Amino acid sequence: MIVRLVALALALAASAATMRAQEVDRTLPSQLSAPTRATLERLIDSARVTGLPVDPLYSKVREGVFRGADEPRVLAAVQRLTRDLGDARSALGDSAGGEEIAAGANALRAGLHPADLSRLRESRGRRPDHPLTVALVVLADLATRGVPPAMAAASVNELVARNVSDGSLLSFRQNVERDLVGGRSAAAALDARTRAMIDERRP
């Protein structure tokens, strides 16, 4: 009977661990060589020790393996992401959450400066509990689509300072994208869409 109870307990523990693992698989792919895995583990452990989110690093490794990148390239990508995560955390402040830091790192990668992220944090003003994740995602997207980063930062900054909702920020991104696809210049699209959104909020 005891044996059966222990077996049941172990089975339940295994299934619970599997449920957890489905969300975040914090293992390194076996396709990588042992030396590369060891280097990555050291890198990720050091990120963890400094309080950076490590899930994006594991995801980056798996993405590299999926895309058939060679090991030096995977290592370089993880090193760069680690550096960007650290810079984003410095710019956004110690209270920034993991998702904000990851989105901030992505914005830096798109060409934004750490100072742009810091200004965004200041613009958030009296809503320190409101994450900047969506604003940072929108910023990175605009910069990736060819909008000059400084110009994108100025517009998003203005909207965040006026407490524009996350949903409105996403609509703003879509509208700008539509304008760009339609042939409008980035400056004209940003200016028009920013003004329209501010006008919408006037009583």
Added chain:
Amino acid sequence: MSEPDDPRWLDEVAGELRREVTVRPAWRARLLDDVARAARPSARDMVDDPFGDDERALDNGPRRWSITVRPVAGLAAASLLVALGAGVMYMAMGSRSGANPSQRVAQVRSSTASPQLVSRAPAATDREVVRFELSAPRASHVALVGSFNEWNPVATPLSRDPASGKWVVSLRLPPGRHVYAFVVDGDVTADPSAPRAADDDFGSPSSVVLVSSPGT
């Protein structure tokens, strides 16, 4: 009896064994009386054989199940179950709240963004149903890869929606920022209708989906 190498030896032995043994009628009657008077196995007899392996337990009415647990072994089993329960609760709470509440992302409400939040998950879980769709009329196979499925190209295939002709799949995703891409007949492509991720370290861009956390 003949020698063992004699061919008739086996027949002689078999014949001897087949011969009926005579039992005195008085002995037979006494034996049957004893069997008839014999008591049925008690519950205590069954406890010693809780899983019914003993022949005594087989043909005596409904089977009784009882368990005897030695104190030390019982204490160990109870401790193990309590620890397991605590572990499961911890993991469940960890997946709901995360290590840091501030890590939760903002709620995304957009009726036009794609992929969009198509429905709210049941209260028992903090996952949201997110619908991914792609217009690729000439594709023969489309799959979804991303941080939520370990970039596994066989984990999440899309199916063609007969009504719209688009490739679609709905997933329950935990709150957070997820990076993903489509695999269209082997080629990796970003979602044309979603925000892009800038970190195209491996040659082609990816997309971003933000999943809100309930209550935010």
